Amino acid sequence: MDISGKISNAVRAGKLYNLDHFHHAWHDQNLKRLMGNELLFPPSPKVIEAVTNILPKMNYYPEDPSTNKELLHALADYAGIKGGADWVTLGNGSMEIIDMLPRTFLDAGDAVLLPCPDYSPYARRPLLYGGKIMDVIPDADFNYRLEDFTSKMTSRTKMIILSRPNAPAGNVLPRKILISLLALDVVVVVDEAYVEFSDETVVDLLPEHNNLVISRTFSKAMGLGGIRLGYVLTNPEMISYIERIRVPLNVSLLTQVAALAALEDTPYIWANAQKVIEARDQFSVQLSQIPGIKVYPSKGNSVLINTQKTGVTAHILQAKLLSAGFLTRNLSGGRGIPGEFFLRITIGTMKDMREVGNLIKEFISEN
Numbered sequence: 178m179d180i181s182g183k184i185s186n187a188v189r190a191g192k193l194y195n196l197d198h199f200h201h202a203w204h205d206q207n208l209k210r211l212m213g214n215e216l217l218f219p220p221s222p223k224v225i226e227a228v229t230n231i232l233p234k235m236n237y238y239p240e241d242p243s244t245n246k247e248l249l250h251a252l253a254d255y256a257g258i259k260g261g262a263d264w265v266t267l268g269n270g271s272m273e274i275i276d277m278l279p280r281t282f283l284d285a286g287d288a289v290l291l292p293c294p295d296y297s298p299y300a301r302r303p304l305l306y307g308g309k310i311m312d313v314i315p316d317a318d319f320n321y322r323l324e325d326f327t328s329k330m331t332s333r334t335k336m337i338i339l340s341r342p343n344a345p346a347g348n349v350l351p352r353k354i355l356i357s358l359l360a361l362d363v364v365v366v367v368d369e370a371y372v373e374f375s376d377e378t379v380v381d382l383l384p385e386h387n388n389l390v391i392s393r394t395f396s397k398a399m400g401l402g403g404i405r406l407g408y409v410l411t412n413p414e415m416i417s418y419i420e421r422i423r424v425p426l427n428v429s430l431l432t433q434v435a436a437l438a439a440l441e442d443t444p445y446i447w448a449n450a451q452k453v454i455e456a457r458d459q460f461s462v463q464l465s466q467i468p469g470i471k472v473y474p475s476k477g478n479s480v481l482i483n484t485q486k487t488g489v490t491a492h493i494l495q496a497k498l499l500s501a502g503f504l505t506r507n508l509s510g511g512r513g514i515p516g517e518f519f520l521r522i523t524i525g526t527m528k529d530m531r532e533v534g535n536l537i538k539e540f541i542s543e544n
């Protein structure tokens with residue numbers, strides 16, 4: 178049989194997403210993981226205790242996320258949403274949410290506006306549902322004007338998806354532009370994966386804008402990338418549509434238990450976020466003092482640099498840092514980040530960042 182003749186249009190449109198950097202980090206656990214925008218501090222002891230206590234009940238299914246009102250309420254409270262549990266649903270990581278949302282809204286031929294660069298799965302999942310991607314192009318510093326978006330709108334534009342702060346640039350689309358986007362006749366998805374490092378939420382806009390959908394994750398400030406939990410914040414009507422396509426029981430028992438425990442220890446979350454913010458800001462200053470290195474101001478938990486003026490490629494700098502035990506991410510050549518000079522470094526401890534800064538400085542001055 179010719180199997181390739183049997184595959185669906187979705188498979189034809191599908192592209193693999195390379196996540197080898199996680200393999201690399203797990204394979205060599207001596208490396209400092211500055212490649213995946215994780216939190217580099219361990220989970221709260223309360224999370225570890227709660228997960229340990231539930232382990233003997235792993236033979237049971239979890240309840241479906243839609244009925245775990247305690248968790249949904251805790252999330253609404255954490256996000257500052259007055260309406261409560263009806264304004265929240267869950268995904269298996271926000272990666273799954275990035276699949277669920279296009280599936281909820283797109284028909285074949287519909288278009289999605291995406292900043293370029295932005296988190297790359299946004300440009301992949303809509304294609305599975307017949308969607309088309311329209312790139313929104315910023316200036317050289319990754320800043321946008323409203324017209325950069327509106328000039329790409331057509332009668333088929335259904336959604337705008339963007340991260341705020343932006344992955345990988347780290348900047349934040351001005352709130353004023355976002356409010357103007359919400360006035361358009363499209364669904365606006367704001368991915369707030371890095372919100373705890375930025376203080377720039379748009380949750381307060383939810384009551385007055387029924388086309389706003391916010392996605393968040395436990396993988397960043399919450400320090401729980403391993404449990405795979407994302408959550409959606411939007412009005413109850415939107416939630417009811419997303420619920421029709423959500424896979425039943427998509428969030429594991431361990432994940433639900435860990436998430437609730439994490440939300441019972443919010444001081445731990447904010448203390449970690451603060452450590453990352455301080456290390457990020459100090460690291461950014463240190464890097465910006467190195468001749469030839471361009472540092473993009475970041476409100477996330479990573480810093481993107483451009484090494485073009487040093488003549489040292491990101492590939493070479495990455496190899497140098499790897500030989501010193503730091504695994505970073507060469508993003509050069511990705512969507513919206515052409516060339517060979519873009520390196521992204523996740524923020525770890527203050528001490529590690531100082532060391533990475535010193536290594537970069539030394540290496541650049543030797544070349």
Ligand code: PMP
Pocket residue numbers: 213214269270271272273296340343344368370371393394395396402405406407
């Ligand atoms: N959104 C953004 C902007 C991200 O950078 C990432 C991961 N790096 C994700 C979503 C995915 O996060 P997760 O699936 O772990 O929730």
